[in-house]
Amino acid sequence: MIYLQLFLSFFKIGILGFGGGMAIISLVQNEVELHGWMTPEEFIDIVAISQVTPGPVGMNVATYVGYTAAGTVWGSLLASFAIVLPSLIIMGVICYLYERIRSRWSQNRYFQVCMRIIRFLVVLLIAHAAYRLMTPETFIDWRSWLIFAVDAICTLLPELQKNKATNLLSHPILLIVLAGIVGWLIY
Amino acid sequence: MIFRLFLTYLKIGTFTIGGGYVMLALIQREVVDRRHWLDEKEFLNMIALAQAAPGLIAVNSAIFIAWRVSKNEVHAHQRLYSALCVAAAVLGAVLPSIVIILLIAMCFTQYKSLPVIESIFKGIRPAVVALIAATVIRLARKI
Numbered sequence: 001m002i003y004l005q006l007f008l009s010f011f012k013i014g015i016l017g018f019g020g021g022m023a024i025i026s027l028v029q030n031e032v033e034l035h036g037w038m039t040p041e042e043f044i045d046i047v048a049i050s051q052v053t054p055g056p057v058g059m060n061v062a063t064y065v066g067y068t069a070a071g072t073v074w075g076s077l078l079a080s081f082a083i084v085l086p087s088l089i090i091m092g093v094i095c096y097l098y099e100r101i102r103s104r105w106s107q108n109r110y111f112q113v114c115m116r117i118i119r120f121l122v123v124l125l126i127a128h129a130a131y132r133l134m135t136p137e138t139f140i141d142w143r144s145w146l147i148f149a150v151d152a153i154c155t156l157l158p159e160l161q162k163n164k165a166t167n168l169l170s171h172p173i174l175l176i177v178l179a180g181i182v183g184w185l186i187y
Numbered sequence: 188m189i190f191r192l193f194l195t196y197l198k199i200g201t202f203t204i205g206g207g208y209v210m211l212a213l214i215q216r217e218v219v220d221r222r223h224w225l226d227e228k229e230f231l232n233m234i235a236l237a238q239a240a241p242g243l244i245a246v247n248s249a250i251f252i253a254w255r256v257s258k259n260e261v262h263a264h265q266r267l268y269s270a271l272c273v274a275a276a277v278l279g280a281v282l283p284s285i286v287i288i289l290l291i292a293m294c295f296t297q298y299k300s301l302p303v304i305e306s307i308f309k310g311i312r313p314a315v316v317a318l319i320a321a322t323v324i325r326l327a328r329k330i
Contacts, residue, residue: 014241014242015241016241017241017242017243018239018240018241019238020238020243020244021243021244022319022322024243025319041312044312044315044316045308045311045312047315048308048311048312048314048315049288049291049295050288051315051318053284053287053288053291054200054201054202054283054284054287055200055201055281055283055284055287055288056200056243056244056245056246056280056281056284058243059243059245059246059280059281059284059285060284060287060288063284063285063288063289063292064288064291064292067288067289067292067293068292068296073289076285076288076289076292077285080281080284080285083242083243084242084243084246084277084281086241086242087240087241087242087243087246087247087250087277088250088273088277090240090241090242091236091237091240091242091247091250091251091254092250092254094236094240094251095250095251095254095255098232098236098251119326123323123326123327126319126322126323126326127320127323129319130316130319130320130323133315133316133319134316138312138313138316139313140309144309144312144313145313147310147313147314147317148313148314148316148317148320149317150317151313151314151317151318151321152317152318152320152321155317155318155321155322155325156321156324156325159324159325159328175314175317175318176311176314176315176318178314179310179311179313179314180307180308180310180311181307181310182310183306183307183308183309183310183311184303184306184307184310186306186310187305187306187309187310
C-alpha cells in the first residue's frame with residue numbers, strides 16, 4: 001500500500017513539478033503532509049541534507065523521502081523511478097516536436113506569454129514553500145532569525161553587485177556548513 | 188558513445204551540489220566546451236526546454252542531450268540506439284543521488300538523537316529557509 005502511495009505521489013510530482021528542485025520540494029511537502037509520512041522537522045532535515053549532498057536536489061529528496069516513508073531501499077528506488085518516468089515521457093514528446101519546429105517556437109508571441117506566466121507561477125510556488133517552512137520549530141528564538149537574515153543577505157550579495165560576480169560567501173554549501181557550525185556552538 | 192554519455196552524466200550528477208546555476212555551468216563545461224556535443228545556441232534552447240518541462244532539470248537535460256547526441260550517429264536501429272543513449276544518461280545523472288542518499292539515510296536515523304547533531308540542525312534549519320527565500324527574490328527579478 002505504501003509502495004502504491006509512493007509511486008502515485010512521486011509520479012504526480014514528476015508531472016506537476018515545473019521549475020526544478022526548489023519548486024518540487026513544495027510539492028513533496030504537500031504529499032508528506034497529506035500521507036503523514038514524517039514530521040515537518042524531519043522533512044526540513046531531509047531538505048538540508050539533500051542540498052549539501054551531491055546530486056540534483058529533487059532527486060535527493062525523492063530518494064530520501066521514499067526510504068523514510070517505506071523504511072526500505074525499495075521505497076527509495078520506487079520514488080526515484082516514479083519521479084523520472086513522467087520526464088522520460090514528456091521530454092520524449094518535446095524532443096520529437098523540437099525536431100519538427102526547431103528554433104521557431106521561441107519567436108512565437110503566445111508561446112512567450114505562456115512561458116512568462118509559467119515562470120511567475122513557479123516563483124510563487126517556491127515562495128509558498130519557504131513560507132510554510134517558517135514554523136516555530138525551525139525559528140526557536142532570535143538567533144534562528146539572525147542566521148536566517150545573514151544567510152539570506154549573503155545569498156543575495158551577487159544580485160547587489162553590478163557585475164553579478166558570484167563570490168565565495170554566497171555559496172549555498174558553505175552557508176549551510178557555517179550555519180551547522182554556528183548551531184553546534186550556540187545551542 | 189552510450190558509455191561516454193553515462194560517464195559524463197555520472198560526473199555531472201556527482202558534482203552537482205545544491206542544484207540550480209552550479210549544475211548548468213557544469214553541464215555547459217562538459218557538454219559544450221569539452222565534448223562539443225551542442226553549440227551555445229542549442230545549449231540555451233536545451234535549458235529553456237528542460238526548465239519549461241515538468242520534472243527535474245538535470246534529468247530533463249540528460250534526456251534532451253542524450254537524444255540529440257544519438258542523432259549524430261547513424262545506426263540500423265536508430266530508435267533503439269537513441270533510447271539506450273537516453274537511458275544511460277539518466278542512469279548516470281541519478282545514480283550518485285541514490286547511492287549517497289541511501290548511505291546517509293541508513294546512518295542518519297541512528298545518530299539523529301545525539302544532542303550534537305540536534306544542535307547542528309537547529310542552526311541549519313533557518314539557513315535552509317533563507318536559501319529558499321533568497322531563490323524567490325533572485326528568480327522574481329528574472330520573470
